[in-house]
Amino acid sequence: MHDFWMFEGLMSSGNGALHVTSTHCDDTIARSLCAGSLNALSLHGCSPEQAGLESGAEAVLIGGLNPTFRQYLLEEFTAVGIRAVTASGEEEIAGISPDNICNRTLLGMGAQLEMTTALRTAMFAPGKNTIADRATNLLPSFWTFTAATRRAIDRVEAGPPSMPPPCGAMTVERRKGARSVLLWSSIRWRLERRPQWTPSVHVGSA
Template sequence: MTYPYLTQFNGEGPIMPAMSTKPTPSRRTLLAAATATAAAPLLAGLATQDAFAAPAAASKDNWLTNTALYADPTVVEGTDYARRYRRHAMFDDDRGRRHDFARSVILAPHGGGIETGTSELCLAIAGYRPKDLAPTPDQGPAYDYWMFEGIRKKDNGKLHVTATHCDDHVARSLCAGSLNALSLHGCKPEQAGLPAGTPAVLVGGLNATLRSYLIAEFKAVGIRAQDATRIPALAGTDPDNIVNRTMLGEGAQLEITTSLRASMFQDNSATGRQEQQTDIFRNFVGAARAALQRLEAGQQIL
């Protein structure tokens, strides 16, 4: 089932909310959910990117944080970068029964031309067609999403801000209000000790259950997947990583090799990625959604 969204940032300002019947959970409901899920062990790790060698240390970024980038007058929103998000409206006015609520958010911290293909994957996994944001499939779930995108003609990699220093207010609020988060990143196979050109997805993050579901679902559709939590450059296990800033303090991070992302599009250009996805793209999206649905089905909300 899909729902009208509260706000969408379009590079100029928020759109006013539409009415919805999506319920809002109570404080007691959310606390019960949080205590019902055990936290995974904390392991050290960093996010990665296409433009720089691993690990993606903050010293290699031109801006330490997102807010520092936003405040820099030499980069212009709508010309150099863009921010997009959807937060689904939720409320519960029914005294007789409990209503469900959106539990997961999808993130692309390095979208657009920074780590190509991650914007389109973010939208599709959230339940929207990348070309025109039409809801798909007809019946949800449609997840909340947030992305930061490089939209320059070149040098988008210079806009990278490491995920552990992502302090975008919308991104943090969406994660803080969600039980689960899934982030999309791009990497090189060499960062995982794989031969150059290897199509693979490296699955990290602190949510061990979601990691295992993702790996199983990717393998089921013929996509090479492996746990990344012991690969420092790709682990995604730093508690400060934006994907782990959820209500439960854990999420899952997908590091997708360049060749795997390239195979998802018939035309690997900005326009082509929106319009011409391959079966590999669709299988990847279906597997990620299936893993999230398995996770949510096992999360008891009291």
């Protein structure tokens, strides 16, 4: 069992004005979920240019302060043919700030995924990447991405914490053994069929 928190723009247009960066997410529910979890994974959208990649690149950038979680995600995506890149450079893209919502866990670290526009678009039938159409127009690549992400989550939860909790805090397990929270960020792109995802919380994305 995992917790899920999501912030998404549902206006017909202009949702970019609602964008909240991962270091400025001050929602009390999102913060409390992360503060009571050992692991957190946030999902965001970005353009190839923001990621420092070539135009039209289909890729996921992996960031956050948890090196074990990052490695598992990299391995699982690579194994199924999804281009995965270790995020670097811009702080928001790399997810390296302690103030980043994914790093506000009991361990003081988590993981962050930045999915390029082309990668997100490729998960839906042509012309169906809209709020109204996504749920009924999912392509196999959507489930491939989902399954790889869940395997990485399972691996990080099966092992011991990567480092002792900060400030002598006790390691606790949330709600019947749940140890993770998933943070989902989609102002312009919405991941449908949420029950298929394990933990989650979401912050704004480009």
